[in-house]
Amino acid sequence: NAGVTQTPKFRILKIGQSMTLQCAQDMNHNYMYWYRQDPGMGLKLIYYSVGAGITDKGEVPNGYNVSRSTTEDFPLRLELAAPSQTSVYFCASSLRGGSLGSPLHFGNGTRLTVT
Amino acid sequence: AQTVTQSQPEMSVQEAETVTLSCTYDTSESDYYLFWYKQPPSRQMILVIRQEAYKQQNATENRFSVNFQKAAKSFSLKISDSQLGDAAMYFCAYRSSGYSTLTFGKGTMLLVSP
Numbered sequence: 001n002a003g004v005t006q007t008p009k010f011r012i013l014k015i016g017q018s019m020t021l022q023c024a025q026d027m028n029h030n031y032m033y034w035y036r037q038d039p040g041m042g043l044k045l046i047y048y049s050v051g052a053g054i055t056d057k058g059e060v061p062n063g064y065n066v067s068r069s070t071t072e073d074f075p076l077r078l079e080l081a082a083p084s085q086t087s088v089y090f091c092a093s094s095l096r097g098g099s100l101g102s103p104l105h106f107g108n109g110t111r112l113t114v115t
Numbered sequence: 116a117q118t119v120t121q122s123q124p125e126m127s128v129q130e131a132e133t134v135t136l137s138c139t140y141d142t143s144e145s146d147y148y149l150f151w152y153k154q155p156p157s158r159q160m161i162l163v164i165r166q167e168a169y170k171q172q173n174a175t176e177n178r179f180s181v182n183f184q185k186a187a188k189s190f191s192l193k194i195s196d197s198q199l200g201d202a203a204m205y206f207c208a209y210r211s212s213g214y215s216t217l218t219f220g221k222g223t224m225l226l227v228s229p
Binding site: 031035040041042050092094096104106108 | 148150206221
């Protein structure tokens with residue numbers, strides 16, 4: 001199993017550009033998540049999904065969009081990139097709640113810089 | 116909403132010594148899960164240990180153990196016989212049994228010196 005795969009690992013965007021961060025998991029997990037990590041701020045939830053076709057906003061959804069057409073894939077779309085979106089982005093997945101607390105399995109992150 | 120507080124931005128320990136990282140949380144629920152994640156410089160998020168709130172026994176994983184005080188809403192991580200490879204950012208996280216999302220603290224940077 002590859003686990004959670006995120007691409008790209010690094011990206012530099014100009015203000016106003018758009019891009020999609022890709023995330024795929026091969027563990028047949030129901031739940032998938034996007035977090036952003038800023039220095040000294042921990043991880044903040046952007047969006048999450050409890051299954052194909054179902055998505056919901058997290059704590060910091062503004063400026064982002066997601067879709068979940070399959071169980072495996074959960075891309076994050078940035079429209080009109082802004083410097084405030086400079087961050088490290090993590091995709092994660094987990095089983096449906098109840099199984100030993102269903103810990104999150106993380107991808108290796110994408111470092112995004114918007115200039 | 117649940118909150119998770121890690122009051123120590125940075126901690127230092129010498130090799131072979133023991134260090135304790137603090138975490139408190141706020142919740143009105145009785146059934147939930149707590150986690151400690153490690154993030155080394157590689158940026159990878161690694162699960163260190165987990166605790167189910169309904170279990171009174173503290174979880175242990177090799178050199179890592181927790182002190183879970185449910186009434187005090189405290190969940191500290193003890194690292195024994197510290198090693199250079201333990202140097203990392205450590206995050207405490209909370210998950211309600213009825214919710215799908217995880218709430219993280221801001222993290223504690225652990226420095227390990229020879």
